[in-house]
Amino acid sequence: MSATDTPASPPAPAAPDTASRSPWGEVLHSLLRSGTFLTGLFILLFWVVCALFGQYFVPYDPLASDIINALTPPAADHWFGTDQLGRDVFSRVIVGSRDILTVAPLATILATIAGTALGLLIGYFRGIVDDIVSRVLEAFMAIPVVIIALLAIVALGTSKITVIVVIGLSFAPIIARTVRSAVLAERELDYVAAAKLRHEGALHTMFVEILPNVIPPILVETTVRLGYAIFAVATLSFMGFGIQPPSPDWGLSISSNYGMIGGGFWWTVLFDALAIASLVIGVNLVADGVHGAFND
Amino acid sequence: MTEPSHAANALELKDLSVAYRVGRRNRAVLRNVNLTIKAGEAYGLVGESGCGKSTVALSVVRYLPRNGSITGGSIALDGQDVMKLDSEALRRARADSVSMVYQDPGKALNPSLRIGRQLTEIFELAGITGQAATDKATAMLNRVRISDPVSVMQRYPHQLSGGMQQRVAIAMALANDPSMLILDEPTTGLDATVEAEVLDLIGQLRCELSASILFISHNLAVVSNMCDRVGVLYAGMLVEEGSTKDVFNDPRHPYTVALLRCLPRGGQRKDQGRLDTIPGFLPGIGATIVGCAFADRCALATERCRTEPPPLYELGDGRLSRCHYHDNAQSLPRATPADVPAVAPKHAPPVLQVEGLNKTYGSHGHPLRAVKDVSVSLRPGETLGLVGESGSGKTTFARLLLGLVAPDDGGSIELEGKKLAPRLASRSEDQVKAVQIVFQNPDSALNRSHSIRHILSRALKRLGGLSGKTLDTRLEELVRSVRLTDRHLAVKPRQLSGGLKQRVAIARAFAGDPRIVVCDEPTSALDVSVQAAILNLLADLQSRQDVSYIFISHDLGVVRYLSDKIAVLYLGRIMEFGPSEAVFSGPHHPYTEALLSAVPKLDRTESSRIRLDGEIPSAANPPTGCVFHTRCPRKIGAICETQEPQLTEAQPGHTIRCHIPYAELAKLQRPRAVEPA
Numbered sequence: 001m002s003a004t005d006t007p008a009s010p011p012a013p014a015a016p017d018t019a020s021r022s023p024w025g026e027v028l029h030s031l032l033r034s035g036t037f038l039t040g041l042f043i044l045l046f047w048v049v050c051a052l053f054g055q056y057f058v059p060y061d062p063l064a065s066d067i068i069n070a071l072t073p074p075a076a077d078h079w080f081g082t083d084q085l086g087r088d089v090f091s092r093v094i095v096g097s098r099d100i101l102t103v104a105p106l107a108t109i110l111a112t113i114a115g116t117a118l119g120l121l122i123g124y125f126r127g128i129v130d131d132i133v134s135r136v137l138e139a140f141m142a143i144p145v146v147i148i149a150l151l152a153i154v155a156l157g158t159s160k161i162t163v164i165v166v167i168g169l170s171f172a173p174i175i176a177r178t179v180r181s182a183v184l185a186e187r188e189l190d191y192v193a194a195a196k197l198r199h200e201g202a203l204h205t206m207f208v209e210i211l212p213n214v215i216p217p218i219l220v221e222t223t224v225r226l227g228y229a230i231f232a233v234a235t236l237s238f239m240g241f242g243i244q245p246p247s248p249d250w251g252l253s254i255s256s257n258y259g260m261i262g263g264g265f266w267w268t269v270l271f272d273a274l275a276i277a278s279l280v281i282g283v284n285l286v287a288d289g290v291h292g293a294f295n296d
Numbered sequence: 297m298t299e300p301s302h303a304a305n306a307l308e309l310k311d312l313s314v315a316y317r318v319g320r321r322n323r324a325v326l327r328n329v330n331l332t333i334k335a336g337e338a339y340g341l342v343g344e345s346g347c348g349k350s351t352v353a354l355s356v357v358r359y360l361p362r363n364g365s366i367t368g369g370s371i372a373l374d375g376q377d378v379m380k381l382d383s384e385a386l387r388r389a390r391a392d393s394v395s396m397v398y399q400d401p402g403k404a405l406n407p408s409l410r411i412g413r414q415l416t417e418i419f420e421l422a423g424i425t426g427q428a429a430t431d432k433a434t435a436m437l438n439r440v441r442i443s444d445p446v447s448v449m450q451r452y453p454h455q456l457s458g459g460m461q462q463r464v465a466i467a468m469a470l471a472n473d474p475s476m477l478i479l480d481e482p483t484t485g486l487d488a489t490v491e492a493e494v495l496d497l498i499g500q501l502r503c504e505l506s507a508s509i510l511f512i513s514h515n516l517a518v519v520s521n522m523c524d525r526v527g528v529l530y531a532g533m534l535v536e537e538g539s540t541k542d543v544f545n546d547p548r549h550p551y552t553v554a555l556l557r558c559l560p561r562g563g564q565r566k567d568q569g570r571l572d573t574i575p576g577f578l579p580g581i582g583a584t585i586v587g588c589a590f591a592d593r594c595a596l597a598t599e600r601c602r603t604e605p606p607p608l609y610e611l612g613d614g615r616l617s618r619c620h621y622h623d624n625a626q627s628l629p630r631a632t633p634a635d636v637p638a639v640a641p642k643h644a645p646p647v648l649q650v651e652g653l654n655k656t657y658g659s660h661g662h663p664l665r666a667v668k669d670v671s672v673s674l675r676p677g678e679t680l681g682l683v684g685e686s687g688s689g690k691t692t693f694a695r696l697l698l699g700l701v702a703p704d705d706g707g708s709i710e711l712e713g714k715k716l717a718p719r720l721a722s723r724s725e726d727q728v729k730a731v732q733i734v735f736q737n738p739d740s741a742l743n744r745s746h747s748i749r750h751i752l753s754r755a756l757k758r759l760g761g762l763s764g765k766t767l768d769t770r771l772e773e774l775v776r777s778v779r780l781t782d783r784h785l786a787v788k789p790r791q792l793s794g795g796l797k798q799r800v801a802i803a804r805a806f807a808g809d810p811r812i813v814v815c816d817e818p819t820s821a822l823d824v825s826v827q828a829a830i831l832n833l834l835a836d837l838q839s840r841q842d843v844s845y846i847f848i849s850h851d852l853g854v855v856r857y858l859s860d861k862i863a864v865l866y867l868g869r870i871m872e873f874g875p876s877e878a879v880f881s882g883p884h885h886p887y888t889e890a891l892l893s894a895v896p897k898l899d900r901t902e903s904s905r906i907r908l909d910g911e912i913p914s915a916a917n918p919p920t921g922c923v924f925h926t927r928c929p930r931k932i933g934a935i936c937e938t939q940e941p942q943l944t945e946a947q948p949g950h951t952i953r954c955h956i957p958y959a960e961l962a963k964l965q966r967p968r969a970v971e972p973a
Binding site for chain 2: 022023193197199200212
């Protein structure tokens, strides 16, 4: 190239009026200014800290029974009272987040991975594959999670792994549907045509070209699903599946104590129930915040 | 045009300053704008995007976005200070005396209400109800030359074409008989033929109405046809003002001079010289401007320009220029030398030979012939320009070539003598890299998650078959060939301006040394100065690499600049095909004639114009005989309705699909002497 046809001054590195922040920086920035997100995050982190370090600061061993002091109401030495075996309810509630905070997130991650892959596949190829898979997914989504879980657990035997797999797979279709609709919009953009014009393979186009651009809806859906997963795990352990005694798990505790509410021993159930509620609310607040940050 | 009859000014902006709050700082968007529009006057506001044109319009009705505020000055509408109105008075002023028409009529109309409902609503606000309101609405639609208002009233906005929607939007704007009509890029999204209709309408309405007009457009030619006076806005400052004729024929500010030079004019072609460009960038909003805002991009700038802000010099006859050296403005040296490397005429065998190409889509059981029996050929280093209204099959044809869409059986596409498979997947690697595309919208064409380095490296790897060190060397060359620098490689597309993004897209298309590059409206989203730079780049790349272009554009001036051959498409059929000069200079097909006549021209040589009635018919149900007969101003009789004319050779290499013999066309069109774009 001759020197003469160069513009008189080299182009500036960027248009001067574009913001200096990257899109992800912008999302982070708006997350940190969102009261909803920060409240949710605070609640969530509280339970994560309890799960990780609760055992070191709780006043009693959550598993140690003390039959003499069974079913004492909340008082100074047992803030939340004791259960029928004399175990300290406060200590059990604090440590009780451990199992649910392992099982629910793992189930959600499994759902996200499976759902994203499936959604990319049917969204990208469309056609007959999409028609068939979508109908199957819809049928699958019509069955309540608990029923699927019960059937699976009866067939496979109860264990945390079973619960993770069952909840993961039953949430995957919902995530797949979200990803699919995002991919449908994305595949019409010209950069996908440009990839075809380079003879890129379908896998490259789906995972390298399209996937990074559909991360926002996936993140939002994942946080929403986490809330539901927590609820589902608690329900299953309440029904006696998945998490097994002597874990101080909330759902499990409620299940073994709720028969006694009639006798006036409310404290054996209330605090576990509140704990589940607060965790679900916390996660939902985070989900709301994430949704807001990506959509304003 | 009518002279203002009474003294009161319709709009008076005094020292108007507006700022947008971005990142906790007030950034100036308008800087002390003084502007007066007399009653009955049409005032044009021009400038590149980001100069503050739309902000002026929004300020007039105090309709700025939430982060915008008027930081100084005053706005008077009909002598009434807009700044002092309380919310009720402001509402009434907006309802009674000002109306706005926006760029995109599809968004300005409520999609879920029938046209009739939306129109009568305006009269109901004024207290007219029932049948009286309906009658008024019908009258309004009549006024904007809608032939069957009753049926249009029953329709929803999406059932109307873009041109009809804009007419309805104008009807709504005129319903309250405003004293001030603000038109913000009213024809920008429309086809040239539709644009011409809408502009004609506005012109006719001007004669009937008393309204003053503020006409905002980036299209200098449109403004020159519509307005009495024109103001040029740069970085939120009025840099030049005067009567339209004076400003465009005798500009006195280097920015105006440079803007006018960016346009391909008077049938300029790529082998006659490069277009001029404006170096550098517009100052960002809120930038601190010490001297003249244009000094950084102005080759005439002296030390004085950089330190002393020029006042608006009065040049007499109502002319103003914000330049210390307004007398010399026209001696602005070119930013880009005009000289072009001489290209020897070629007689190489065609690189592309298309024979009898068809594409039929199924649409609700009816066949929709998007492309019908298209045959073209193209030599290496030549450009084939595709022109026609939207819906004429230009883009479908391009997609057939690329293999993104498979054609019907029967036709053939040959690349350098070898048949191209209809589907991309069955083409060889060499064939794939030989035919590439530059898309219209770089935001869609470049993956927003990838860095420029990733985008170009991947193209070099896949199309160029390169890797490692050779890839890096070639990447550097490629980046330099489209005049980007290494600094641009690390960033994501969103950090680049529109012009730079389009350079990246061009670089990607050239990564595998293509034989043919399809350019699908590559400059339609860009400002004129950027457009000129991109067109120059395309012309340079072509002369260096002997690549052929298929160039699609609705801007005939641009097509003419770059094209060696032109194919005029209508409803998927080629109506005329031939060397660019022959097609443009005529005699041409009546459709081509109408297209050329629709283009607004800077030099107001208003010859009698040809207007096409109605819209392009549906391709699912094309007219019998000659598909153009329903709109043809030169229809000769029943033969046009019953028999489809053949493409017949008018001159060697120049074919026309018309029943009127060539000699007859020549006779019909000679007295008119349609000025080319």
